[in-house]
Amino acid sequence: MRPVMEVHEPDPKPPRRLTTRCCIVGGGPAGMMLGYLLGRAGIDTLVLEKHADFLRDFRGDTVHPSTMMVMHEVGLLPDFLKRPHQKVDRLSGEFGGAMFRIADLTRVNAPAPYIAFMPQWEFLDFMAAQGSAFPSLAIMRNTEAVDLLRSEGRVTGVVARTQDGDIHIAADLTIGCDGRHSRLRDLAGLMVEDIGAPIDVLWFRIARTGAGDPAFLHAAMGRLMVTIDRGDYWQCAYIIAKGQVDALKARGLPAFRDAVVEMVPALADHIDDVTSWDDVKLLTVTIDRLRKWSTGGLLCIGDAAHAMSPVGGVGINLAIQDAVATANILADKLRRNAVTDDDLEAVRQRRLFPATVIQAAQVQIQNRIIRRALQAELRPPTIIRLLNTMPLLQRLFGRLIGMGIRPEHVRSPSGSALPEAR
Numbered sequence: 001m002r003p004v005m006e007v008h009e010p011d012p013k014p015p016r017r018l019t020t021r022c023c024i025v026g027g028g029p030a031g032m033m034l035g036y037l038l039g040r041a042g043i044d045t046l047v048l049e050k051h052a053d054f055l056r057d058f059r060g061d062t063v064h065p066s067t068m069m070v071m072h073e074v075g076l077l078p079d080f081l082k083r084p085h086q087k088v089d090r091l092s093g094e095f096g097g098a099m100f101r102i103a104d105l106t107r108v109n110a111p112a113p114y115i116a117f118m119p120q121w122e123f124l125d126f127m128a129a130q131g132s133a134f135p136s137l138a139i140m141r142n143t144e145a146v147d148l149l150r151s152e153g154r155v156t157g158v159v160a161r162t163q164d165g166d167i168h169i170a171a172d173l174t175i176g177c178d179g180r181h182s183r184l185r186d187l188a189g190l191m192v193e194d195i196g197a198p199i200d201v202l203w204f205r206i207a208r209t210g211a212g213d214p215a216f217l218h219a220a221m222g223r224l225m226v227t228i229d230r231g232d233y234w235q236c237a238y239i240i241a242k243g244q245v246d247a248l249k250a251r252g253l254p255a256f257r258d259a260v261v262e263m264v265p266a267l268a269d270h271i272d273d274v275t276s277w278d279d280v281k282l283l284t285v286t287i288d289r290l291r292k293w294s295t296g297g298l299l300c301i302g303d304a305a306h307a308m309s310p311v312g313g314v315g316i317n318l319a320i321q322d323a324v325a326t327a328n329i330l331a332d333k334l335r336r337n338a339v340t341d342d343d344l345e346a347v348r349q350r351r352l353f354p355a356t357v358i359q360a361a362q363v364q365i366q367n368r369i370i371r372r373a374l375q376a377e378l379r380p381p382t383i384i385r386l387l388n389t390m391p392l393l394q395r396l397f398g399r400l401i402g403m404g405i406r407p408e409h410v411r412s413p414s415g416s417a418l419p420e421a422r
């Protein structure tokens with residue numbers, strides 16, 4: 001008979017404990033901007049980001065005039081614009097080989113009247129670097145919120161997983177900025193209304209040499225693609241009807257590469273950069289919205305409150321506007337530890353209208369333009385033909401894209417030197 005060995009597992013480490021005034025979960029555009037503004041206001045703030053860095057390629061690149069207005073208001077714009085970016089002040093699209101002017105941002109009344117195409121990791125890295133100047137702000141990477149702490153029916157913080165074990169983070173307020181697959185909103189039982197998105201995106205890059213193609217949006221032969229100029233390469237977003245990825249893959253990679261080149265011949269020289277399906281990432285698109293954005297002790301903003309489709313490239317900017325409004329409404333009360341449930345609801349009331357209108361516009365564009373383009377309707381939709389012929393409409397559309405609806409201005413205090421009342 002084999003001897004039975006008794007194995008004594010070492011006692012699991014007891015979780016470490018931390019306390020903060022505000023715990024922000026998620027270091028995307030909403031979380032990093034909110035962290036920056038609360039740190040600037042001298043509020044004890046912790047941002048948790050589950051990844052080790054910001055170098056993920058699926059985040060979108062478009063920094064709009066509304067975001068740069070915020071940067072200007074906090075004095076960061078000149079340094080921000082030193083980061084690599086491309087300026088685009090007019091958007092055009094190609095429908096069945098003909099070019100159409102869609103939006104003109106040159107007359108937007110803002111310090112930077114254009115879209116800065118900047119890889120989002122640059123933006124997030126910049127915000128993290130600027131935030132590090134504030135003693136009251138800490139950013140913990142490799143730290144994933146996995147559960148909520150609760151007391152008497154209220155959220156009192158989170159349990160976070162790190163490589164060194166779990167941490168219990170007690171917070172007077174927890175803010176979910178954890179994006180469209182938000183775990184916090186699920187854990188809190190906040191109800192999600194699915195608005196629906198009939199598309200998904202295939203995301204890949206192709207080296208760029210030479211002058212390149214001026215169009216941003218390409219529609220031809222039942223296909224639709226966006227090309228984003230990232231300097232030495234094109235970031236390509238090939239739009240497909242939801243659920244069609246397997247059928248597309250079944251037709252083979254050469255057929256996919258041919259389809260891309262047929263639509264944008266300028267990509268022909270480097271289309272072989274796409275060597276396998278591993279080079280092509282499927283990004284699933286969602287549009288949804290929370291009925292309530294908060295429950296006692298917890299607030300959700302950004303995509304966690306209203307997941308945005310890539311249409312119009314506005315999601316990042318809307319998330320940042322949410323962050324500015326949240327800081328405006330809550331910073332002073334957070335400092336005095338006097339945030340009420342009504343204050344959390346005030347954030348939703350402030351931001352619901354812009355989120356709803358922009359999501360409704362995205363649904364219209366998805367259904368009226370994108371779906372039709374994917375059904376091989378070569379004739380550009382009426383709205384595109386109207387935009388092309390009416391410069392005033394192009395400017396209005398440019399303003400809508402650039403500044404959004406109900407643009408926010410920074411009113412949260414700049415008081416990192418002030419002692420915080422606890």
Ligand SMILES: Cc1cc2nc3c(=O)[nH]c(=O)nc-3n(C[C@H](O)[C@H](O)[C@H](O)COP(=O)(O)OP(=O)(O)OC[C@H]3O[C@@H](n4cnc5c(N)ncnc54)[C@H](O)[C@@H]3O)c2cc1C
Nearest residue numbers: 026028029030050060061145179302303310313314315316
């Ligand atoms: C295919 C696609 C392309 C897009 N392109 C654009 C575009 O070009 N321009 C644009 O403006 N918008 C674009 N959008 C929309 C845009 O990406 C979102 O609206 C925007 O990123 C929302 O910002 P956020 O900070 O709310 O969330 P996110 O950007 O999703 O950030 C959430 C962060 O939370 C972290 N996180 C998640 N869970 C946890 C956890 N449990 N603990 C700790 N950290 C966590 C994540 O790692 C992430 O860093 C696109 C969307 C899609 C789907």
